[in-house]
Amino acid sequence: MMGSRLSITLLALAAFTTAAQAQDKDKTGDIIARGEYLARAGDCTACHTAPEGRLFAGGRAMPTPFGTLYTSNITPDPETGIGKWSADDFYRTMHNGRFPDGGLIYPAMPFASYTKVTRADSDAIFAYLRSIPPVSQRNRPHELRFPYDNRQLILGWRTLFFSEGEFKPDPTKSAEWNRGAYLVEGLGHCGMCHSPINALGGTSQSDAFKGGLIPMQNWYAPSLTSNREAGLGDWSIKDITDLLQTGVSARGVVYGPMAEVVHNSLQYLSDEDTKAMAVYLKGISEPSPPPPASSALPTTESSLLISLGKTVYDKNCASCHGTQGEGKPPHWPPLANNQSIEMQSAVNPIRMVLNGGYPPGTNGNPMPYGMPPFAGLLSDNEVAAVVSYIRTAWGNRGTPVSAREANELRSAPLN
Template sequence: MKTALKLLVLLLVPALAGLLWLAWPDLREAPVEQSRAAPAGAAQIERGAYLARAGNCVACHTQAGQAPYAGGRPIGTPFGEVFSTNLTPDPETGLGSWTPGEFWRAMHHGRSRDGRLLYPAFPYTSYTRVSRQDSDAIFAYLQSLAPVQAPRREPALRFPYNTQFALRAWRALYFRPGEYRQDTQRTPEWNRGAYLVEGLGHCNACHTARNALGGIELDRNYGGGPIPSLGWEAPPLAPAGLMSDAQAAEMVELLQAGTSRHGVATGPMAEVVLHSLQHLQTTDLAAMVSYIRSLPPAAGAPAPRRPRVSEARRQELMRQGETVYREHCADCHGDRGQGRDYVYPALAGNRMLTGASAGNAIRSVLMGGYGPSTATHPQPHGMPSFAQRLTPEEIAAVLTYARGSWGNQATAVSPVEVERR
């Protein structure tokens, strides 16, 4: 009898501990306030509109060709697709029946009005740091929009990732509700920047590598890495741990205008500038850069495995690439890769071009593209797509040449890498 009791205890204690571990994030939730808010004033709505832009809410919650904030946009993940929800005040399919407390719970705890756990494609792991006052302002702004009927689309995720149990386990591993606390040893500007970068800006959602379960690897915080399902790679935000005043000023300019003296926002970052950052006050952008400047160097994602290129093959690609460059690239980027200020980015010393992975450079040559249209640069210069004009061999050659010229010392690019893109 005693043996059986001991066995039962040995089985029950780990089981209870496991249940407590799974439920811990939920146990920290405060009761939801069901009271309706008083009618919002114009100042609160205007503030909420600004904060919604800071969070880039419209980008994910707007399907191409549909009403803003009506949801339905597919968001790819390594586990399948989820679809953004309707944030307009439609009472049946949107937020029209929600209370400010229920919206706050979604932002702070990642739980919907009906009690469902939300998928972390909605970045509540960052939004949990947003203050209740700011959450209420965003809700007031969303309630001021014209209601649009747009039913929720069910996610298309593989089993078991489509279960609430899997979400509980994920949250127990990677999510702790929290709030931003001021660092009294830092300046108000730094604290404002930290609040925006770590909260509404959710910058580490892209600029930090993720593990096989989609959890952010905090030991690699802001070290850059692949952006799941987009095919682009986010650069490290503080690659060397140091940023000069001139570099900081240029970063503010790039975030606001989409184009700076030496660079242009491309890929997913162009959309962030278009919908979000260009609309922020310069003081807020400077505060964000102030915080980013303080970030310590961090290891990025492990370097991707790339086809080996022999020295003889590299020299061959360099010779071929120089010919391709002079024919197709030099008119814009210059004979020495110097570019043209505020028009065509320099290739000499270009971090996107010379990274350990050539993925972003390959995509840029294949797909071309434009920087974001902003108030400062409403008609940005673009780069044509070369997917139909150059062969994989020629693209590999010109990238090898650019990555190994004008002081650049990056590795060669294999035609196999181009074909894989």
């Protein structure tokens, strides 16, 4: 009798242990899945995976005005990756912008945004990175000009531009707005592109999300606060979420670096998180004064340029974008009353005429319609003319551009 009771007790204990192990495994699996989702939200693959390279093995060249940085291996390889790191090490790196040994990280890694990430989310991302296949690939030394190769200079940058601290919800705003703020300001690090970068490679807090030229890429990331640029105050939530999730909406289409962000990151976010971002982005927009009515070119020259532009437009563009710039959304965006056409910077429309491009292929838009390049068909004068025409026709309030501007962008990198 005693032996039977012992056997039953041991069987029950074994069953309990097995159930507990299964529960722990499920919990670990849930954390890893959440970490993968958060790594997508942070677009980690965009920097830490080189073209044709292994996932998160680093080695991607990041040209900057100060020289070229090479991204690091964040696979769990113990010698060349983060295999020897602890969750505490990973959190300190995200939160403080320092390596586990205290070394300073160059701010091309957006730790000024990642410092807002919560400890729980940091731990989940770390668990996911620990679960991927390790890759033995040593980090390539940076190629920075003197004196920028002296990491101690980062201390000055940090004093001016880095404020450490996790995201603090605004109690006067809804939970949805705060979730959107957390994603946009923190994991999404949208301010890295959509804020002006000064000569020191930093952005003042007062200029956050006010738009600027992306260094070394020659694409303009429009202001997210100004309704004259990408401010979304008069967009519907659906128009915003469509753009974030699929790259196309009734109000516009994404190209260039933003197309990569949608492809690598935003299309994978949940409907709830995408809507939260839309609510936040719509909420931070602010009215802007109308653009100046005067043209940068003399009246006669401007008139001749725009007249030529109409001829070029009718021949090459009207079949898709309409004779009145009405377009055929969402595949062929309207050019009339299009914020991206009217912005003070004409870099993006010039590049689209020269280089063409495609919106990202996404689950919601797997076969996007693209625009052909016209660099080989149109002269600098013709490119300037047609861009000037679309910036001033149909009630658009942009200003003309010059052939010199078109020529300068012919050799710009395509990504």
